[in-house]
Amino acid sequence: MSGHTTLPEWLATDMERVENVLISTAGASTHPLVAEPSTHLIKAGGKRLRPALVLLSSQAGTPDAIATDLSAAALELVHLATLYHDDVIDETEVRRGAPTAHSKWGIEVAVLAGDYLFACGCGLGAQAGGEVPGILARAIAEVCEGQIVETGALGDPRRSIDDFLATIAGKTGALFRAACDLGAATSGVSGEERAALVEYGRQLGLAFQLVDDLLDLVGDPEVTGKSPGTDLREGVFTMAVLLACQRDESLCERLIAGEHDLDEILPTLRSTGALDDALEAAHSHARAAKAAIADLPPGRWHTAMDDIADTVIAQIPVLA
Numbered sequence: 001m002s003g004h005t006t007l008p009e010w011l012a013t014d015m016e017r018v019e020n021v022l023i024s025t026a027g028a029s030t031h032p033l034v035a036e037p038s039t040h041l042i043k044a045g046g047k048r049l050r051p052a053l054v055l056l057s058s059q060a061g062t063p064d065a066i067a068t069d070l071s072a073a074a075l076e077l078v079h080l081a082t083l084y085h086d087d088v089i090d091e092t093e094v095r096r097g098a099p100t101a102h103s104k105w106g107i108e109v110a111v112l113a114g115d116y117l118f119a120c121g122c123g124l125g126a127q128a129g130g131e132v133p134g135i136l137a138r139a140i141a142e143v144c145e146g147q148i149v150e151t152g153a154l155g156d157p158r159r160s161i162d163d164f165l166a167t168i169a170g171k172t173g174a175l176f177r178a179a180c181d182l183g184a185a186t187s188g189v190s191g192e193e194r195a196a197l198v199e200y201g202r203q204l205g206l207a208f209q210l211v212d213d214l215l216d217l218v219g220d221p222e223v224t225g226k227s228p229g230t231d232l233r234e235g236v237f238t239m240a241v242l243l244a245c246q247r248d249e250s251l252c253e254r255l256i257a258g259e260h261d262l263d264e265i266l267p268t269l270r271s272t273g274a275l276d277d278a279l280e281a282a283h284s285h286a287r288a289a290k291a292a293i294a295d296l297p298p299g300r301w302h303t304a305m306d307d308i309a310d311t312v313i314a315q316i317p318v319l320a
Helices: 009-026 032-043 049-058 065-090 101-105 107-128 132-152 161-171 173-185 191-218 239-247 249-256 262-271 274-292 300-314
Strands: none
Touching: 009 032, 009 049, 009 065, 009 107, 032 065, 032 101, 032 107, 049 065, 049 173, 049 191, 049 300, 065 101, 065 107, 065 132, 065 173, 101 107, 107 132, 132 161, 132 173, 161 173, 161 191, 161 239, 173 191, 191 239, 191 262, 191 274, 191 300, 239 249, 239 262, 239 274, 249 262, 262 274, 274 300
């Protein structure tokens, strides 16, 4: 996703520890053909939103600093692994403003580097112990399931909104839910408070993906670092497109016929109100995320999680 999800300054020291774990783990191989591709996306930057959520959620209890740091790094490595594989599947050439791994080293190395990062993440999870390995394993399975289901829906403009939302709840939402669950599990949070944190993660993940999808349609490529209309070209029809298809059958027919040019389709997305309604759906999930933790004890971690929900939404430009 583009834009800037600003993290609080007071979290910087904790995030730096996690960053060091990421680099030392992904770059542990002495062979450059392993270490360089595996650390490529880490060095390209990124918001580190998922590990930040692990750290923030842990503040709701009494964190075990080592287990929490390991969990945060493990989840980010899993996330990075999915990006390597997604880029191969989508034939993406640029990620975070840098060439994708398969563009630099080829498909075989990129896929194996993704596998390597999955393994590294699981290794960190095992070091953390407790519930962490199980939470990570379930999240990985849900991400893969969601991606498989999405692959089966490619090119289907009549796909239901409910099916679409269920898919993104897996392929994107699973890691957000896991982030909050890991923070809770490594800090002794249990019962209703833990369920509230996990629900926050679920709702934030949905909002995040809906915003990401909208940025693919209306975002500034100088900011997003990605070419606009990538989803359309790949036959991945996101909420705004699916809503527009429900309201204008001719758009369905054009998409089925292979018309996937963003400039040709965007006017219909605007005129049907589909862009506005997809944005309102993102707002709704962001509000639900904040509501989920509204009754948890106040604190700077709580304020930061509210702010993250707000800034995720704020990345969308005004839809004129």
